[in-house]
Amino acid sequence: MKFISPSVAGLVSLLASHAIAAPGGNGDNGHGSHGSSPSSRLDKFVAAEKKIALQGVLNNIGPDGSRVPGAGAGFVVASPSKVDPDYFFSWSRDAALTMLMIVDEFAFSGDKKLQAKIEQYITSQAVLQTVSNPSGTFLPQGLGLGEPKYMVDGKRFNGAWGRPQRDGPALRAITLMTYSKWLMKHGQAKKAKNVIWPIISNDLSHGGQNWNQTGFDLWEEVNGSSFFTVQTSHRALAEGQQLARDLGVKCTGCDQAPQVLCFLEDFWNGNHLVANINTNTARSGLDGNTLVGPITVFDINASCSSPTLQPCHSKTLANFKALIDSFRSAYSINKNLTDNSGVAVGRYTEDVYYGGHPWYLLTTASAELLYDAIAQWKTQRFLAVDSTSLSFFKDLYPSIKPKVYKSNTKEFNSILAAITAYADSFVAIAEKYTPADGSLSEQFNRTSGAPLSATHLTWSYAAFVTMSRRRAGSFPPTWGSSRAASPPDDPAPPPPPPPRG
Missing domain, CATH: 1.50.10.10 (Glycosyltransferase)
Structure with missing residues (x-):
């Protein structure tokens, strides 16, 4: 698999060179509200x-989140809690899911402050991908991408933990692809290709290489094959294949998407x-x-x-x-x-x-x-x-x-x-x-x-x-599930269970 070392200096320069623009439309897709009436108690609570x-x-979210002093720019902190339990870390999974919400919220609202957070997240993840950690190094095989959490300033976490966790790279790729497609829709395909795709590509290479390897689940307790990890990994690889085609680039590892989709069938009993x-x-x-x-x-x-x-x-x-x-x-x-x-x-x-x-x-x-x-x-x-x-x-x-x-x-x-x-x-x-x-x-x-x-x-x-x-x-918007390749007739073998003990 091919892993690319992003140029952080170039990344920051390119990010800063684009004016932050608000998206068009409200993203409601014309489905209307599921609520009863605007005056209902539940509607008021939700609003x-x-x-x-x-x-x-x-x-x-660093660097100016009021509850997380010391967090680096673009780093999503799981919780300000430092004792019983200590969640004052940045988990790749939590951060990606949170930023996916931020990307969607930006697309719905056009809030430029949200886009600034997205840009900071992109820069932070370009650096984070290259940080050597207990899961491994970035080069040559990208093993370090499976590291679940980091200190809030982006430094490695050295404590014992359930490693590796393979959902983080897939979720980060999904988040960055969602934002890249917004950029392309708004005339910034060059930025999506030159700045963000190298980060996405690294995560997809990791997914294509490791989808049939066991790891810890999203609750960080079970070492095996996780439904959540496999399901989201498929979306990432299938969506990546389509985005690569639209950007005119190669997606290493994305050809594994049909195999992953086939494996997903094994979770139904x-x-x-x-x-x-x-x-x-x-x-x-x-x-x-x-x-x-x-x-x-x-x-x-x-x-x-x-x-x-x-x-x-x-x-x-x-x-x-x-x-x-x-x-x-x-x-x-x-x-x-x-x-x-x-x-x-x-x-x-x-x-x-x-x-x-x-x-x-x-x-x-x-x-x-x-x-x-x-x-x-x-x-x-x-x-x-x-x-x-x-x-x-x-x-x-x-x-x-x-x-x-x-x-x-x-x-x-x-x-x-x-x-x-x-x-x-x-x-x-x-x-x-x-x-x-x-x-x-x-x-x-x-x-x-x-x-x-x-x-x-x-x-x-x-x-x-x-x-x-x-x-x-x-x-x-649709991520292209209807265009994803079907599961193969001759699937790859599933991973073996981890050893006892």
Whole structure:
């Protein structure tokens, strides 16, 4: 695989040479609001909390984030918390997902201050890619790209950790490709090609080279093959292949995308998605990992039968029901909630971290997945119910049958109304347990609902912003899932499980 050492001096010069321009349009794709009425309590909460959440994110980004003094320019800090737990680091995964939200928010709003943060992030990542760390060096094989976290000034973190983690490079590539396509649309293709593509190319080379190697999952606990990592890696490689073609450059590693998509099929066990395979864990596999993946690869124009496992895919919906149902009896605060009501959602029922509690970002992610699915059904103008997804729909619309419901029918509208109400009920759970000041920690107590673990978690804030945008009917442009190559007939062998012990 080919790795390119970016010229940081040239990068800064080129970034500074382009005026920051606001995008055209509001990015709402004409889908309208999923809310009930502007005066409703939930609408008011979402509108107010979105502003708090976006500012909460900005407060945690260097160099001028008010809660993270000492953070370098463009470095996203996970949380200002330094004790119990110490999250005062920059994780590649959290940073990329946060900046993807910022890129989308910039495209929707045209806020030049957000674009300045994006530019700083690009510069910081060009440097970060070359930092030698415990996962390895940048050259010759790019092993260091699998390092999960760094100090907030960009220096290496030398402590023991779950290494490597392979989702960070894929997510950073997705974020930078999303911004590159905005630049191309606004007459700045040269900048996308000469400044940003070398960074993207390094991450895609890493993905193409390592997709069938095991690593630690997004919760940094399980060493194996992670559904989230594989699903997002496929998007990165498939999207990279298309962007490379548009820029007239070569994407080393992107030809592996069909193999990765084929591997994604292995996570379905016939009833639900198994979050981690090729591992020795004894857990059920029901895990919030499988919520975050589909909303990260969401494509407004994707088919619900796409093997990318979009939010509206039958397997995604069946998994959603199985996962959500697992939490109905797991937490005291979910007691007596009906099957058509949202619940507080955690990582997995066997979780023991801080006692195993619901997470804000997974509760809002549940709502976001449903808003995404609704938008996809509206876009394709029909909804297909089959034996796999039937149980999901029956909780919400008991008279539903396995068939195709077309958009010009009363039943179609009634089904979507029921799912919209279901999505809103997850937001209502988040509202119920959000403090009066709107601050979002990592978790909230399974019995009392009180916030706990890391305070002002950047990912919690970012997840709320993306959910609120989807609820309002604002969706990012297609990333090209419909143009992605199909899985091969003769797939590559999957990775072996890691050794015991």
